[in-house]
Amino acid sequence: MPLVLAVTLAFYCWVRLRRAGGVATAIAFWATIGMGLLDKGSLALLLPGSVIAVAEIGAGDLRPRTLDPPLRALHARLGLVLVMAIAIPWYWLAVLRNPGFLWDSVVNQQLLRFFNEELPRDFVPDSLGFFWAMLLVRTLPWSALLPAALLHGWRDVNRRATLRLPVAWMAVVLTVFSLSPARLEHYSLPALPAVALVVGVFLADGAAGRARVGRAWSVTPLAAGAFSALACATRDPSLLIARLDPTLSGYGLSPLLRAAAVTAAAGFGALGFSLAARRVRAAVLVGALTSVVLFGFVQLARERVEPLFSWRPFAHTIRESGPDRMPVFFRASDEYQLCGGLDYYTGRYVLLLSPASWVPPTYLAGRTERLFTSRAVFERAWRDGPAALVADDVPLPGGEAKIVPAPYTLVARRGMRVLLRSAGRADHASAVQN
Numbered sequence: 001m002p003l004v005l006a007v008t009l010a011f012y013c014w015v016r017l018r019r020a021g022g023v024a025t026a027i028a029f030w031a032t033i034g035m036g037l038l039d040k041g042s043l044a045l046l047l048p049g050s051v052i053a054v055a056e057i058g059a060g061d062l063r064p065r066t067l068d069p070p071l072r073a074l075h076a077r078l079g080l081v082l083v084m085a086i087a088i089p090w091y092w093l094a095v096l097r098n099p100g101f102l103w104d105s106v107v108n109q110q111l112l113r114f115f116n117e118e119l120p121r122d123f124v125p126d127s128l129g130f131f132w133a134m135l136l137v138r139t140l141p142w143s144a145l146l147p148a149a150l151l152h153g154w155r156d157v158n159r160r161a162t163l164r165l166p167v168a169w170m171a172v173v174l175t176v177f178s179l180s181p182a183r184l185e186h187y188s189l190p191a192l193p194a195v196a197l198v199v200g201v202f203l204a205d206g207a208a209g210r211a212r213v214g215r216a217w218s219v220t221p222l223a224a225g226a227f228s229a230l231a232c233a234t235r236d237p238s239l240l241i242a243r244l245d246p247t248l249s250g251y252g253l254s255p256l257l258r259a260a261a262v263t264a265a266a267g268f269g270a271l272g273f274s275l276a277a278r279r280v281r282a283a284v285l286v287g288a289l290t291s292v293v294l295f296g297f298v299q300l301a302r303e304r305v306e307p308l309f310s311w312r313p314f315a316h317t318i319r320e321s322g323p324d325r326m327p328v329f330f331r332a333s334d335e336y337q338l339c340g341g342l343d344y345y346t347g348r349y350v351l352l353l354s355p356a357s358w359v360p361p362t363y364l365a366g367r368t369e370r371l372f373t374s375r376a377v378f379e380r381a382w383r384d385g386p387a388a389l390v391a392d393d394v395p396l397p398g399g400e401a402k403i404v405p406a407p408y409t410l411v412a413r414r415g416m417r418v419l420l421r422s423a424g425r426a427d428h429a430s431a432v433q434n
């Protein structure tokens with residue numbers, strides 16, 4: 001979210017500068033870039049820079065002979081000094097305290113990560129289809145109006161200049177992360193303000209009677225969405241949930257899914273009816289209300305599936321099932337960074353097991369022993385016990401036997417996450433032999 005804020009503020013300042021903003025606006029522009037560099041590195045510079053370049057090229061204003069006025073408006077020299085003053089001290093301190101940080105931050109976490117070659121792997125990428133689907137879901141019901149809004153902007157010559165920046169904003173963000181094999185679904189978040197601007201212009205022009213598209217462009221997608229949601233509401237929600245993800249079954253999501261489907265059907269239908277009747281202000285109110293109610297269902301669903309995605313229940317069980325000094329180990333095939341939540345909720349130092357067949361990158365040379373625990377050390381602590389192991393990728397019941405020595409006790413399982421406790425030498429008799 002800080003990146004979304006930084007990018008949005010940068011574009012706001014750029015628009016102000018294009019309208020004869022002063023030095024203060026230029027300072028604000030570069031300050032947002034500098035703060036963004038502290039949050040997400042070079043993306044905070046590359047995304048705004050690429051979007052502005054695409055928008056200016058589209059307007060025919062960015063050519064070798066026309067570079068000087070925009071740079072003067074940006075006060076580029078002052079801006080670069082400001083960005084360096086904000087970012088360099090933090091990076092310098094981080095490099096001094098963490099040898100290899102610069103390579104990891106610039107090369108590994110950004111360049112190699114873009115090509116899904118990061119070392120070591122610490123996440124599982126999402127498919128291109130899921131990435132785009134989540135963009136549409138996050139912007140419901142307004143995403144149903146996006147085709148009409150884009151066509152309206154193209155047909156209205158007077159609006160092309162207004163929409164050039166937000167359209168370039170959407171295009172650059174979505175294209176960049178669509179091309180990256182290491183995309184995650186939330187990487188579309190920086191494009192959401194642009195979606196809001198494009199649809200907002202369309203609705204504002206519609207309210208003023210200046211729409212350049214027929215009502216069918218707005219009503220048809222909404223009607224299709226309403227009928228689809230109604231069809232989901234008439235089916236058994238548990239079957240839909242099991243097909244989506246079997247691990248979500250049994251957490252009370254069925255009534256929420258049906259209620260959300262009914263809400264979406266009613267909201268889409270009312271929104272489409274309002275636009276068909278040219279009651280745009282009522283449509284905006286209906287759309288906003290639908291969004292708020294759907295968000296409420298999403299939040300309730302998140303709370304119900306907390307055991308699947310939060311470490312808080314596991315942390316509570318760990319505290320209740322063993323002594324304070326009991327070592328806690330964490331195993332993950334890829335997303336070992338998930339241990340951060342376990343660290344936080346247990347209030348303990350969680351020992352990370354070395355990933356199988358893992359070759360440490362050069363920037364971790366001499367420090368892997370402090371970051372990861374070898375299998376030999378783990379098995380010795382497991383035999384001496386008591387000890388706990390948390391794993392996030394054990395798909396089948398009984399698969400625990402493949403990751404820990406017997407005897408052990410299965411304390412908890414939530415989806416593919418398991419909590420195991422060693423019997424130790426003191427209480428072998430009470431352990432479950434698998």
